Each structure stands twice: as C-alpha cells, then as structure tokens.
Amino acid sequence: MRADLEVRRLRRKLARAQAQLRALKNETPDESGVAVSPLAPKGGFPDLPVIPGVEFASVAAGVRYRGRTDVMLARLCTGTTIAGVTTRSATRSAPVLDCEEKLAMTPDLRNGAAIIVNSGNSNAFTGGAGQKSVQEITQAVATRLNIPQSRVFSSSTGVIGEPLPHERITSVLDELTKALSDTAISDAAHAIMTTDTFPKGTATEAKLGEDTIRIAGIAKGSGMVAPDMGTMLVYIFTDAKIDTALLQSILRRLTDRTFNAITVDSDTSTSDTLLVAATGQTGDDIVAGSANEAAFSDALHKVMRDLSHQVVRDGEGATKFIEVTVTGADSPEDARRCALAIANSPLVKTAAAGEDPNWGRIVMAVGKSGAKADRDLLSIRFGDILVAENGWVAESYREEDGVACMRADEIVIHVDLGLGEASDTVWTCDLTHGYISINADYRS
C-alpha cells in the first residue's frame, strides 16, 4: 500500500502545481513564460497589416473574467462580402445558429457589416434565453452602427449552460464604437482568448495583376478548462474584392484541408465558427477560374493552414506537434479516415508523449480505422526513417533512429497503404499528464 499512497500524494502535488499554472494562465494568458505552450510560434504575436475597410475595438465588459478584455467588435465597410463555416454539432450554440441563418441570406452590400465576439460565456445549451441574448446583442450593434441586424454576426466562447449576461455587452457598445481603430487587430486576438496560452494571428499578401491584396486572420482555441467548452473561433479579413458565393466555395474547399484536418482530442465544440470578410477595397472583382482566384485561394490557404496549426500547437497539455500523412489509400475517404484514426488514437498520442517510436500502435490504429488495408502492403515511416514494410518491421530499422525522431518537438508519421492513389494529411498533438490535469484535476 505504501507505493500506492505515494502515487496518490504525487498526483495531488502534480494537480496542485498544474492548478497554479492554470491560475497564472487565466491572469495573464499570454505574458506568462510559465503558461505558454512549448509549441507556441517563436517571436510572439506577429505584426499584422492594416486591412483597408476593417476597424477593430475591444473592451473589458466583465462577462466572466476580471482584469482582461473579453469583447471584441469588428466594423466592416460598405460592400464587404462575408463567408463562413460553423460546427456540425447537433447541439450547436445560439450564436452559431444565428450565423448560419445570416450566412444563407443574400446580403444588401450597400450596407456595412459587423462581427461581435465575447469570451467567458459560450451561450451554448441556454435554451430560448440564448436566442434572446443573440437578438439583443446583434440588434444593439446594428442600431449603434446603423446597419441591418442581418449583417451583424456574433460568436460567444466560454462556460456552457449559463445564461449570457448580454446587457454587460450591450452596455459597452458606446465605448467599443468610440475605440474602433484599423490597427487594433492584435487587441482583438487577445479579447477572444479563453484558456489559450497565446493569442493566434497571421497574415500574408497576394499579387492580383497590378494589385497587392492583404489577408490577416486571428483565431482562438482549443483549450478546454471545465466547465468551459473548447471553442475554435477564426476571423479572417481581406481587402480583396470577391462575391459571396465564390468566397464561400473557396472557403469550404480550404476548410477541409485546414480546420477540418486538425484534432486535439477528437472532441468537437458546440460553438466553432470561421468567418472570412472581404472588404473589396483593393483590386478588381476576382473571377471564378481566373489566375487571380488561384492566387487569392493560395494566400487564403496559407493563412488558414497557419492559424489551424497554431490551434493544435496550443492543444491542452501539448508537448509535440504531430503530422500524420496517409498515402496509397483506396479512396480519399479512406485516407482521411485512416489519418484521423492514427491522430485520434490515445495510444499513438501517449506514445508520442513518451517519445516512444511505438509503430505497433500505428498498425493497430490503421487496422481499426475501417479504411481498406492489407498488412503485407503497409509501410510506416517516422520522418524519413522506414520503420515497417511487407507486414513486418523493416530490416534496416534501428530503434535508436525511431527514438531520435520522437524526441523532436515536431513528429511526422507517414503511413503508405500501398493500395491506391489517394492521400491526406492531418495534424494533432500528443496526449500528456497536462491534458489530464487540465481536464480532470481541477477538483483534486
């Protein structure tokens, strides 16, 4: 029994230390050297360019947190087109349902638009009161900015099942609108954080004929400290000129290769929302099938991939960034299914945490995925190291080479199914004591 008691004592000590770390996080989510994920991009938050036609403001409304900003407003100029994708959850939140309705409408572009986001309360599973809160907030913003309510998009992230005190948000709208500035996107990235350990932002440019357009984006996620729901929120802004339908179709295609190709723990939020706003301030209309469309799409993909990877790098307790590529699959569906089975396998993720080149667990994950597979055609690589082939460990494989691959911060797992031409890549992080501490120990 003594060893057992010792373990309990260590777990309590570990839990307390983690609780201290989380306390630090919530006070200063990004300025604390202790709390920031070891996988955070070096150099801190990037300098993001001004996007003509977009202004930002953020304030501390005290929705739930104290001593930090928790509401951000983005005002978008007349003519701005907006596209979006949201969670497929059957229990999605009131703001998500409201966004879906508005995204489905044909907008009157003679009006401007707005995006308002609060952290601290997700307004999810709040019944009829949740819908009323969305109404109150979006109507107040519409009145304040003199635009139709149908052009005001809202998101909420934070605790679930508690009524959103929307008056705390509507009561700061004067302050917000006074503060609007085209250089305040970094503050906006901070205001939407919940348990994120660093604010997430990135930007790029694209040459469309003579014109250079800019794309800048911010994101939050996917920390989940109970009783909060982990929520992924992404807002991308560009001065390019593109109609809603084309922007929506490009966004859908790119989402499948970016935000739909990442997983932290296979759990899906009720609030995930991604909006892209194009203000049309620079260049001519982007025409479907044109070189300009290709250039714009490539630039948007770059921004979306970067932000989606930053979300994984801030995964709870993450110490490894893992890329899983499956090639030689019988179909694209099989490639995705197999890659996600590996990326979501607790045994694969704990092996990564333990820096263990445990290729047997990858064989297991391939086997359980439901994807068509033949043991004797399967090959597995860690980075460039061939680990297994022809239904057995590779003759050339040496355990120490595998260990070296797993010691890196970034691990690449490559499975070739040897059956067809289809391939896919997904990204995840490892499963560590940190994840358990964040999600289980806070009551210890």
Add this chain to the structure above:
Amino acid sequence: MRADLEVRRLRRKLARAQAQLRALKNETPDESGVAVSPLAPKGGFPDLPVIPGVEFASVAAGVRYRGRTDVMLARLCTGTTIAGVTTRSATRSAPVLDCEEKLAMTPDLRNGAAIIVNSGNSNAFTGGAGQKSVQEITQAVATRLNIPQSRVFSSSTGVIGEPLPHERITSVLDELTKALSDTAISDAAHAIMTTDTFPKGTATEAKLGEDTIRIAGIAKGSGMVAPDMGTMLVYIFTDAKIDTALLQSILRRLTDRTFNAITVDSDTSTSDTLLVAATGQTGDDIVAGSANEAAFSDALHKVMRDLSHQVVRDGEGATKFIEVTVTGADSPEDARRCALAIANSPLVKTAAAGEDPNWGRIVMAVGKSGAKADRDLLSIRFGDILVAENGWVAESYREEDGVACMRADEIVIHVDLGLGEASDTVWTCDLTHGYISINADYRS
C-alpha cells in the same frame, strides 16, 4: 520557470512510482494489493465449476515473461461444438486469421478439439513467420492429442512485431498434456494474463428441462503496456449440447450487447478473440426457438456480460466504472453511436476522473456523435438525478447532487434524446493520470 521545473520534477517522480507499480504487476499480476484495479470484483477469483468434457493445463514456457505461467491448453472431448468471434481489425494477427478459417469449416465432431493460448507475444504483424508459427503450434498440439489440426484453435497476446518463439511452446506440450485436469481453469485464467491486474472468471448454471447445464468463462484484457498490444481474449465452456450454427448465431447476438458494447480507450486490438465451446455432455440437443434455447442464451449472456464488465474494470488507470445509456434515439444505430461518442470522449472520461458532474461535455459528445439529436428535446441524468432538459440545465438540479453521483466508484450516465424508441447501453472507465503513466511515462 520555477513552477514549470517543479511540474517536470513531479512528473518524473510520478512516472517512476508508476513504473514501480507496473514492475510489481508483472511479477505478481494478481497477488499484489498495490497493483490490482480498485474496481476489481471483491473476493478475488471465483470458484468455477468443473465443466464435463473440458480439461485445462498451464505451464511456464518462458515465451517472454519469467517466473510465471504463460501457456494454457484446454482439451475438449469428442463432439464438442465451437463458435467464435474475432476482431474486425484489418491488421489482425496470424492466430486470429487461422481461427477465422477454422471457425468457417464444418467440423467432424467424431474428434475432440483443443485451444492453446500463450501470453508474452501476440504474433501480430510478424509477416509469413507468424503464419508458420501458428502452423507449428497447432500441428504439434494436433499430433500430441491425436486430433485434426483443423480442430486446434490458438491465440497469442503480448508484444507485437517480434517473431513468436513457437518452439518454446511446442517443447512444453508433453508437460502440458500430462498436467491436464478438469479443475485447473483458474490456473488457465492466470496463464493468459499480460498486464491485467487481476484474473477474470465467472460461471453460472441454467435449467434445461430436467437437466442443469453449467457455463464457465475466463477472459484477459484490456491492459496495454507498450510495446505490448492490448488484447481481449475470452474462452467460455459449457456442457450443454448445441450445434455449431445455433451456438454461433446466439454468440453473435450476445456479443453485440456485451463485448462490442465496452470501450476503454476506443483503440482496438489486432488479436481480440472470443471462443465458446459446448461439450454436449449434459442434456438433449438445444433446439432453435425452444425454451431451452432462451434459458441457455440468458445464461450465456450473464457470463459474457460479467466477463466484459471485468475487462472494463481492469481498464488501464481506471478508477471509475461508467455505464452510458441512451434512450429515445431515432434508430438503434444512433443509440449506439451516441452512447459510444459519450463513452469514448476524453473530456467526459476526464470529467469522471475528476468527479466533475460536467454535463456540458455530455451535450458536446451528443452533438458530435452524428446521431440525430434536438437540443430542446434532450435530457441528461446522472443516476437518478435529472441534470438537464428542454435545452437547458434542469431547475431542480443542484451541483452537489451531481458531485455526489460522480464520487461513487460506479457512475451511470443516462441521455434521453426524446426522438424515438431506440436505446442502447455501453460501458467504459475514466481517463486518468494512470492511463498516461502506463502508456507514455515508461520512457521518462
């Protein structure tokens, strides 16, 4: 940084303590008060009845472990019918593939049969050598017992990707056959253990007309200490008289409600095998659709449910036994999908570990499951406590009631989708530091 270093130090200490626990386990997997799961059935291994027509033997062959038995042989009398189910993994092991072939054959019941199982090496992902090992072992047993090779079933559990030293098994067959005894089933349950913390067995009786038949079963699983593969092996023996086809159809139906309704970490072994042998020594032929079939099926279900729950109770790091019931589903598929989404959710499982009545995570799991659901019709209960209904937390719900439910060793989660008549129940355990330590820390 100091808090961070402190956490690392605690993790190393925790990992070392866990390693000591595991070392204890492997030496004396069931006699150590330290290692045994807190969810293990009270009173230790049950007294199992003799099943007329079945003899058992086990020896220490040194396949991998030292100082413990690791091979078990069961000899089955002439006329024994055998049914079985195996893993659906696309990378299943050589013995599984061999069992599948033999289960598909029409057996010559004028011969006896045998089951031989080794622990320490799963003979999975061992290419052609793996098939040769199965041939060598089953042929040697067939010769030794003077029965056709087609009636010798084998299983292997343990390390993956290493050639099975089958000569260590064939060389102990004399010793095994000499030791055969109809009272040695408990020793057999020990010999098939790998990282199990307790041997698993149960038995029952059924009255078929004038006759009383017995059913006794043993199981191992689902511990997975890298680089071993977690394997679920189940062997059930009865003296009832029932033809192979009927036994197989009963087994398939019951498996769906027992061994296919449990999950520890959503990962599936390459070696899972369940065999039922009916020696026909007692009573008349069981006729399809008869009262005797119903009585036999109920008794077999009882044994299978008990063994499957024991597997969950020995889940790695488990401290809570969790039953998830979904009612009011639109279809049986939706009920199962929704129940498994809850049971496999890392956030639900860590909430249980933290004794946190975090119903928001259950809403999330329902939402992501893909099952048809309507937020406003959904209701959630912990045990008898109504937690949420009509799309919001229940007015009557008090947090302290929820906490009381979560403090128990056994947690019951009940979700009613309020849509249809379909329902299902699955069983799982919580996700704890113990799981991470077992699967990630052994290299720390």
